[in-house]
Amino acid sequence: MANTTQKMPTTWTILWTDSLNTGTWRNALPVYQDRPSPCHTACPLGGAIPRWVEKLKKEEYAAAWLELAQNNPLPSVTGRVCHHPCESSCNRTEYDEKLSVKLLERYLGDLALQQGWPLPAGQAALNKKVAVVGGGPAGLSAAYQLRRRGYVVEIFEAHPKPGGLLRYGIPEYRLPKAILDGELERLLQLGITIHSGISLGTADAYSRLRRDYDAVFLAMGAHRPQGLPQFASEPGLLCDGLAFLHQVNDGRPPAPGKHLAVIGGGNTAIDAARVAKRLGAADVTLLYRRTQEQMPCQPEEIIEAAEEGVHFLFLAAPLKIDRQNGMGMAKLICQQMRLGEKDASGRPSPEAIADAFISLDVDQIINATGATPDLSGLDEGLGITAESVAVDDGGQTDVKGIFAGGDLTGGERFVSRAIADGSKAAQSIDLYLRGLAPELKGDGAAVTYAELNTFYFAKNPAVRNHTLPAAQRLHNFNEVQQGIAPEEAAAEAARCFICGRCVLCDNCFYYCPDMAIKRKAQDLNLNLDPDLEGYTILEQYCKGCGLCVKECPRGALLLKEETL
Numbered sequence: 001m002a003n004t005t006q007k008m009p010t011t012w013t014i015l016w017t018d019s020l021n022t023g024t025w026r027n028a029l030p031v032y033q034d035r036p037s038p039c040h041t042a043c044p045l046g047g048a049i050p051r052w053v054e055k056l057k058k059e060e061y062a063a064a065w066l067e068l069a070q071n072n073p074l075p076s077v078t079g080r081v082c083h084h085p086c087e088s089s090c091n092r093t094e095y096d097e098k099l100s101v102k103l104l105e106r107y108l109g110d111l112a113l114q115q116g117w118p119l120p121a122g123q124a125a126l127n128k129k130v131a132v133v134g135g136g137p138a139g140l141s142a143a144y145q146l147r148r149r150g151y152v153v154e155i156f157e158a159h160p161k162p163g164g165l166l167r168y169g170i171p172e173y174r175l176p177k178a179i180l181d182g183e184l185e186r187l188l189q190l191g192i193t194i195h196s197g198i199s200l201g202t203a204d205a206y207s208r209l210r211r212d213y214d215a216v217f218l219a220m221g222a223h224r225p226q227g228l229p230q231f232a233s234e235p236g237l238l239c240d241g242l243a244f245l246h247q248v249n250d251g252r253p254p255a256p257g258k259h260l261a262v263i264g265g266g267n268t269a270i271d272a273a274r275v276a277k278r279l280g281a282a283d284v285t286l287l288y289r290r291t292q293e294q295m296p297c298q299p300e301e302i303i304e305a306a307e308e309g310v311h312f313l314f315l316a317a318p319l320k321i322d323r324q325n326g327m328g329m330a331k332l333i334c335q336q337m338r339l340g341e342k343d344a345s346g347r348p349s350p351e352a353i354a355d356a357f358i359s360l361d362v363d364q365i366i367n368a369t370g371a372t373p374d375l376s377g378l379d380e381g382l383g384i385t386a387e388s389v390a391v392d393d394g395g396q397t398d399v400k401g402i403f404a405g406g407d408l409t410g411g412e413r414f415v416s417r418a419i420a421d422g423s424k425a426a427q428s429i430d431l432y433l434r435g436l437a438p439e440l441k442g443d444g445a446a447v448t449y450a451e452l453n454t455f456y457f458a459k460n461p462a463v464r465n466h467t468l469p470a471a472q473r474l475h476n477f478n479e480v481q482q483g484i485a486p487e488e489a490a491a492e493a494a495r496c497f498i499c500g501r502c503v504l505c506d507n508c509f510y511y512c513p514d515m516a517i518k519r520k521a522q523d524l525n526l527n528l529d530p531d532l533e534g535y536t537i538l539e540q541y542c543k544g545c546g547l548c549v550k551e552c553p554r555g556a557l558l559l560k561e562e563t564l
Contacts, residue, residue, distance in 0.1 A: 079106025136164020138406030141422025
């Protein structure tokens with residue numbers, strides 16, 4: 001009987017894998033990419049969040065802070081007041097809980113102030129001068145980025161001290177002045193000059209700036225209150241929310257009424273209500289024409305305000321005042337509302353319910369429904385609309401050499417957005433003064449949750465901010481949110497997926513069945529030159545199976561099809 005046993009090809013039994021040119025089988029090749037994370041693309045400043053979090057995880061604190069400060073010169077400030085859209089986009093949300101980026105940012109920012117770390121010196125001084133009008137977050141950011149590039153920068157600030165909304169619009173219990181002053185002092189050490197108490201509200205003043213400086217950045221903010229015409233006959237009853245907070249922050253707190261109604265749903269409204277409680281108001285009700293879910297303020301502010309005794313009346317719009325005897329308490333009549341179709345903001349539009357009203361007894365009303373810029377004195381050629389100055393994507397106005405940003409240009413009114421505007425304008429001013437065209441570049445698509453291999457990550461809850469109990473904060477302006485401890489910062493940094501970024505974990509190296517991946521350096525624990533780190537794909541052996549891509553925890557590998 002014939003022997004029917006088949007013999008395997010000798011190449012499978014006597015040769016090493018690396019002697020087989022399995023790359024000839026391939027129709028796709030893995031490619032290493034430093035891809036953007038969703039938190040990066042959601043951050044208005046374009047912060048390299050995984051980069052500085054990775055350094056924080058390695059306890060490289062100074063390096064982490066310097067990475068953070070590349071885009072943001074005020075991390076202790078934004079670590080307290082930013083609306084942190086980065087967290088809402090965090091891939092970890094689909095796994096357990098989002099990463100507390102804001103708390104980590106605050107931790108690093110505060111550590112830098114405690115340690116006295118200076119910002120890196122800018123480039124050699126250039127023979128070019130830039131005027132920045134407005135010392136708020138947009139103006140400070142632009143001044144910082146311009147000074148880093150070597151320009152002589154002078155800020156013109158109308159108030160006695162710089163900071164804008166950060167100083168005069170945010171209460172001490174949310175942003176201590178010592179924190180703001182510490183970050184401002186570090187900026188001034190770079191050689192930025194600030195001229196305080198100078199208001200430039202005339203056409204002649206702006207003409208002088210254009211004559212004396214090579215470029216001008218306008219960032220005066222929005223301080224003109226939006227009126228409530230139905231209450232025009234009640235000037236003693238109505239006060240503006242920003243003006244109210246300004247007085248408090250300036251050390252001149254007004255005596256609030258005992259029964260207040262605060263109108264609005266943003267941070268100014270919440271802050272005015274909470275400040276009024278601290279100043280002795282017995283009864284404070286915040287009226288908002290939509291529901292709590294649509295309020296533009298930060299959710300934690302609503303929770304803390306409720307803990308402090310602020311009442312909320314949703315789906316209510318102020319309609320008129322009814323004074324029966326013309327003195328004493330007034331009756332505020334409000335229209336009951338319901339939610340209709342979405343408007344331009346993407347939120348449901350409030351609609352009046354016929355013959356449905358609510359009334360409140362009040363002795364003071366604080367209007368916190370928003371503010372508009374003061375555009376007086378500006379050249380109409382700038383592209384002035386009803387409530388803003390028109391600019392392109394880089395902050396350039398219609399007038400050559402004049403740039404603008406922050407609340408002056410409309411859009412979302414967040415501190416982080418203002419800082420981003422200043423940074424973008426600084427880049428545009430730099431290109432303009434060097435006679436270069438804007439660079440067109442994009443980050444590419446962010447890494448999705450589906451592209452991660454979460455097998456390699458443990459499930460852990462996010463760290464929580466420590467807050468003072470309500471009983472300890474009702475009659476003072478002590479900071480409510482206390483931040484986190486060093487060990488908590490370390491634990492939270494360790495939760496970061498570091499999406500899209502290779503961290504030299506060796507998974508691709510060990511899992512490759514064809515030994516087609518080679519380390520560029522043998523000792524990956526050393527701080528090596530970036531060009532020596534990472535891995536090389538040996539194309540003669542890689543057959544494009546994609547196992548390395550599947551086993552990459554962070555989506556730093558992509559499988560790209562090859563064409564003939």
